Amino acid sequence: MSAAGVALMLGGAGILISAGPAQAAEVSYKTECIPPSISGLPPVQGTTKVLITAPAEAKVGDEVEIVWKTVQAASKNPDVLDLGQDTVKPTGVLTVGGAAGGTVAMEGPRKNPPIPKNSPMVLPDMKGKLRLEKAGEITLTPGNYTINVSKPLSTDTKCAPKETVPVGATIKVTAGGGGTTTSGGTTSSSGTTTSGGTTTGGTTTSGGTTTGGSSNSTGGSGSGGSGGGQTAFPGKEVAVGFSCQAPGPAAITSKVTIDAKKNGGSYDLTVKTAKGVMDSPAPLPAGALKASMGIKVGGADSGTVNVTGPPNPAALKMGDPVNLPDMKGTYKPGATGKATLSPGTLTIKVTLGDSQMEIPCQVKGAVQASLELDTSKQAGGTNGGGSNPSGGGSGTPSGGSDGGNLAETGAEDDGALRALALVAGTVILLGGAVFTFTPWARLRR
Template identity: 55%
Template sequence: MSAAVFALLLGGAGMVMVASPAQAAEITFKVRCVPPAGGGSPVEGETTARITAPANAKVGDEVEVVWKTVKPASNNTDLMDIPKDSVQPTGWLALGGGTGELKLVGEKKNPPIPKKAPMVMSDMKGKLKLTKAGKVTLTPAKYDVAVTFPFGTFVTKCAPTGSVSAAHTIDVAGGGGPGGNTSNGNTNSGNTNSGNTNSGNTTSGNTDGGQNGGKTDFPGKPVQVKFDCGATVPGGITTPVTVNARKNGSGYDLTVKTAKDAMKAPVALPKGALKPSMDIKIGGADSGVVKVTGPANAEAIPQGAGVSLSDMTGTYKPGGSGKATLSPSDMLIEVTMAPGSAPLPVPCKAQSTGVSLELDVAAQPGGTTGNTSTTGNTSTGTAGNASTGGGLAETGAEDEGGLKALALVAGTVVLLGGAVFTFTPWRRLRGGTR
């Protein structure tokens, strides 16, 4: 029985038109995919979509439309396995006659996807309310692919290049009304929850007032800091930070520590991959910002091994007299996954912090000369020239809980390097192929 005949059913007072069985049509088109921010240049490929919807319906019907990815634009990269049930696609179909678009959403459901294996995505589905007689064409448009890892969710955005033909047409019979209105399925995205933050303002209790019996070392106390790293690290980063000081002439050498070996590397990290820096905010009797910087990791870190950020050092030269407080502030992590490549900056704003150290200081000439902060904002305050520092007492930060930053950043680099759904730009560094 043909679809047209099947669509005509005899009922009560006469002939009644109902939606016909769904029919499928495939279309292949070129796309341009853009990885998450900082993930390199956009890349282009080709994908095949199968659009399924009724061939015939009537005004007032709400029909289901399905977009199945028959051929993905790329395989998974050779950098990281994608876990089971972590890929969620969202697509949009352009409706004929310029009447709008229909959003289709897939479930977060997929088998484990090994390195280099074809990407597997669930079917995207949506509901289309038919409100006007005529022909409604369905044309694939843009689509997003979100991949959720334990350390965050990352989205690659793809859109067609050039013209795309309609993949399916619905012949709508019946009365008038505005056309092309759509009703879309709800999206269940993979939200990530960051750990709770206890700011816990603390002071060291040690002061340097000039009558301190020659005291030179001033250990601070760990402060739990929550960082907002924007879309790059969903959920942000929470870690204890400790500010220590050593008297050095008219100033202080600062050493800033985070938790040590509290996290396992989700991927192998090469030598020189992670280089941290942080702003230390000066308050109380003084004001300004000291920038402290740390060296990159001196040794490669195998996947699954403990990792940490290096100690960061800088110089604080007081610009005021009295009790000055030192608090961790914004952080920047520069990530370099291949020799000679430009580092990927991951800026993180401190959302909660506290005083780690209090010093009794005396103003020095040139102590408030202004300083450029880690995140690129210029502030007026204490000069923050880097120094070697070192030799300070351990602060106990190692025992204050897990440092989330490293797993988040390492995982982010893998994804920003072109994993997820795009053709990995890392092939240009490795000389490999898609």
């Protein structure tokens, strides 16, 4: 690589002057990269190769430009998705050592050629500026860097050294005094580092509305079709643990309450969860995340009632707590007697344009019933015609199937469909933000 002269900007006057010959030195270091949480993938180990270019000599008071060229990223673009042109943006941190300390924030443009699957990552050069205020030898050492991929979902992969990194460049600073500081917002001799990466903005969701009602597990309206008696049946709050499939959160713990309101021979259900049941897996626009749940019917009746909530009303930043709005559906009894309603599978659906991912979260362990109702059998009820889909869930009535097995059969079919959606969604949402190899066998699982 030729040692071209690096322009120096003198103070704020905008006068370009010649500096000492530029130097470039390639260094390599073992690196651990943390994929986005939405990917569900483990950290990946690799080797990063960096070429640091800076002027060999400068004077106190000069502001020098430093260039970070990523010769080799920690891994190739996984065999998952082709990355489009100008979708990748790197940021990083250089450590200043020697005669002075501090850090330099490095940033590259969102500019890259198309990057096919299973091919080397091509990252644009990052640049930063350092104002020199102390004489002596100044060392520049590359360190942490972050890769942001903007499409189809803005995601960050954060990479950090796993060994001592060699010095990438040295600047001989003559004359003057004072401490070395960085321009562009990073700190001086304290050594505070500026993290890179960009994310889309957003605000935390406002959460679902809740209805009143005391904790009461028992209904008591008697016959389902009668016009008098009690019409509102508040459920009791029960604790539920959910185990989610990747790339969803590993586990969710929430309090769940099922309330019912009599509507003719049926019951309108409202299901409430605790606030902050999970963290947003990525920056999401308003309307991108939606939850549904399969309410298990037991006791004298059987089957599943699907309840669905509205999408998130406001945009979410990555890591924001997610408050699921109330989920609603209709329960039509399929048997006469005391029927119980308990929380079942929670499904998180993420939709971005034409791309969609469904993450099923299965109930862990035994769960108490939140509500018990005195019911009267209705034509087409859960026990006589399968799961009631009126809440907008994915289950559908099974027609002439045996009533005692409908809930189990529907769950198996639904699980298969969601598994397929998970694979397709994972391929789309991972983008190229993950520096790791993702075997297709893993995606199939």
